[in-house]
Amino acid sequence: MSQTEMKTGTQESGSQQLMKFLVELGPLVVFFIVNSRAGIFWGTGCFIAATAASLIASRFLFGRVPVMPLVSGVVVLVFGGLTLWLQDELFIKLKPTIVNSIFAAVLFGGLFFKKSLLSYLFGDVFSLDDEGWRKLTFRWACFFVFLAILNEFAWRLLTTDQWVTFKVFGIMPITMAFAISQVGLLQRHALNKDAAGE
Template sequence: MTEPRKIKPWLKATLELGPLVLFFVVFMRMREQTVTIAGTEYSGFIFATLVFIPVLVASTLALWRLTGKLAPMQIATLVLVVVFGGLSVWLNDPKFFKMKPTIIYLIFAGLLGASLALRRNWLGLVMAEALPMSDAGWRILTGRMALLFLGLAVANEFVWRNMSETAWVNFKTFGLPLLMVGFFILNAKLFERHALPKDGE
């Protein structure tokens, strides 16, 4: 199997986070305005979505070209952004794009739950290179991540259905990534307790 090629961390971060940051900036500048394209008026949210889709496609393709590999979550995110973002633009209805995080989190929660039920270590296959752990550690982490994704799906549904578009964009841009980071920080003891010994230990 071909090893993924290494790229500079700042370039990787730019390609992964740049499209989301651009979406946030465009939305914040255009949220009180409408844009007319081919005789149809679009809200600032829809216009930001229209900008976000091709930029995400380009950055994901660039990441694949530079590294030779994409994570399953990156592929799933790209597909769902194109489908649901495209529906939001086509139908001029923002709810489809807002539902995208819910759907992707439910998909991953379902996959992780299935891996536990089938006694398969699918999460370890994806993350073992970066986070070598024992099988017991992976089982615990898989269960916790399945619950995390379920919680994030519920949280996304609550925010977009009950709060303003600005609140949802802030939640999507900053809240969801911070919750993910917080999850891994809270599980630091798990990683330490179930880490595989390094060579020579």
């Protein structure tokens, strides 16, 4: 493969990653806008609809629905539905706690059985040695616990509008900062260091 073809493949991969990010971010933006204009119950209803549309878009655009957005979408449907049915905003506020706890439990459970489950999710994106996958999986599991605890404090201490704002504009930068902080680990445990010119 020529250098031009390799660059084109990289650009296409980057464009696809950006598209995935926008598809997954869309429901949160809808949630924030509708909540600010019409309240938490209308916001929740539109959040459910936008999440379903996002999952369908992922299926058609990328050929599959990623596991993490799928799990999150199911919890949105269940807890968002309970929020609307019972007219109790507590359920939608518990959704981030439930989702992050599920992710943490699955990752820790995999490590207990000596399986680094992130390697199955991101093995086509990163090429790491076994120790790298174990460390990355453990760190993300701990981070999901942190996010679950953070949400528990947030919905108790903030007003509903403040919580929605924090969920949309607080959690995303925190998650991106954490992901960026893992670049060193990815570089240290990469299997293709020679190919990368290191």
